[in-house]
Amino acid sequence: MWKWFLIVAVVLVLGCAGAGYYFYSNGQVDQWVKMVRPDLKPTEVRLAKSVRGDLVRTVSAPGQVEPKTKVEVSAQVSARILALPFRENERVKAGDVLVRLDARDLAALLDSAKAQLKSEEARLEGSRAAYINSQAELNRRRELYATKDIPKSELDAAETDFLRAESALHVAEHTIDMAKADIRRAEKNLDNTIITSPFDGVITTLNAEVGETVVVGTLNNPGSVIMEVADLSVMLLKARVDEANIAPILEGQKARVYVNAYKELTLTGTVDHVSLKREVDRDGTAFFEAEIILDLPPGLLLRSGLTANADVEVETFRDVVKVPSQAVLDRAIDDLPSSVTDSPILDRTKKFVQVIFTLEGGKARAHVVKTGASDLTDSIVTAGLDADAHVISGPFKALQGLKQDQLVVEQAKKAETGVVEAKKPEQEAPKSKTAGGT
Known part of the structure; x- marks a missing residue:
């Protein structure tokens, strides 16, 4: 009786071992677990491969799109507007007449000035004649x-008359x-009653109408701004860089710019200028302004004032190991098993350590890691x-x-029905190689 019982037990053990080896060798540990321990359900996880490549560290900053070249057109004389040949958003060429002002009063002033000159020229001739006569008399x-024919007093009087005539001549001149x-x-x-465009551009703002009187700006009065003309062929982003991030921003660095109005468009640009002056935003945030010249594709006309965000490429790391940043976890050393904390790169002077979990044989394996710089999505290991x-x-x-040796299975991508199913691995994921032998 006992002999038969022993034989059956051996067969069962060998059968279970064989089935386990079959499932393990075919990467179907989760199926084996479901058969043996149906109460244990693997945790569904997302996987990503650690890859070797380049990583670009960036600094992000919001800002506004503006033309590199723009001018406010204002009047140099106070007069009434007679004509505005162009409307807002219309293109203009250098030299095109933008504004015609009423010139009648100014023309009258010119005529008066010319008449005054003629009068002063006649007075000059009289002063010159008096000077010549007084010099001859002297x-x-x-x-x-x-020859002692006149007394000294008459000579003095002649000298006085000469000096008076000379002074009058100088005044007349x-x-x-x-x-x-x-x-x-x-x-x-x-001439200032006709205002022309200083360059090729677009009228982005028109503040006046025909018939209005424009005034000249003074120390306390900015005067009338009739319109704004901008060259929209060269645009820049005035980015507000937080003072904590300004140090690595340098002229000549490349940038990626995302304009909020164009969701699918990514522009490139180059840092053209970094301000040395610290400014403070309305909410009290300190920032420095960096101007990024945009590389515009043919046919794209950006509006002035659009909001955008820039990622300035401040440093590039070549041929490094990268992982998704969310995969890097902080764990207390005391919460990790000795199989993990035996890593030679573990710093035991600290209470927490960075850990990355990998999928190996249907289980989660923790690896103590050291990380470097990161970009918006990945971190360097x-x-x-x-x-x-x-x-x-x-x-x-x-x-x-997630725990060490916890059962896990890769989460399948959503099918067209929207149902998420656990992916059945075709084979065992290869064991990861760690620099510390973990």
Whole structure:
């Protein structure tokens, strides 16, 4: 009786072992577990491979799109607007007339200045004649005084008359210069009644209408801004870089720019200028402004004032091992088994350590790692894990509760029905190679 019982037991053990080896060798440990322990259900996880490649560290900053070249068109003289040949959003060429002002009053001032010049020229001729006569009279009296024919008082009187005539001549000449300056000023003011475009561009803002009177700006009054003209062919992003991130931002660095109005569009650009002046936003946040010249594709016309975000490429790491950043976990050393904490790269002076879980033989295996720089999605692993490891990268809830040797299975992607099914691995995931032998 006992002999037969022993034979049956041996057969059962060998059968279970054979079935286990079959499932293990075919990467179907989860199926084996379901048969032996139907109460244990593997945790569904997302997988990603650790890869070797380049990683670019970036600094992100929001900002506004603006033309590199733009001018506010204002009047240099106070006058009424007679004509505005162009409307808002219309293109203009350099030299095109943008504004015509009423020139009648200024033309009258020019005529008055010219008449004043003629009057002063006549007065100058009189002063010059008086000067010549007084000089001749002075010379004559000097000769008479030398022969004792006139007293000293008459010579003194002649010298006084000469000095008075000389002074009057200088005043008349200066008055002529002032009259000519008045004419030049009047001519310039008259020319300023026609305002032309300084460059090829687009009228982005029009603030005035025909018939309005524009005024000249003063120290306390900015004056009338009639319109704004901008060259939309060269656009830039004025990015507000947080002061904590400004140090690595340098002129010449490349950037990726995402304009909020164009969800599917990614622009490239180059940092053209980094301000040395610290500014403070309305919410009290300190920032430095960086100007990024945008590379615009043909046919794209960006509007001034659009909001955007930039990722400035500040550092590039070549040929490094990368993993998804969410796969890197912080775990208390005391919560990890000795099989994990025996890693030679573990710093026992600290209470927490960085860990990455991989899928090996249907189980989660923890690896102590050291990480370096990161970009928006990936982190560099400097020690503890090599490329081509099957890294557990999610979901977040599963990662937070993951334990060493916990049963896991890769989560299948959503089918067209939207139902998520656990993926049946075709073969065992290869064991990851770690720099520390973990």
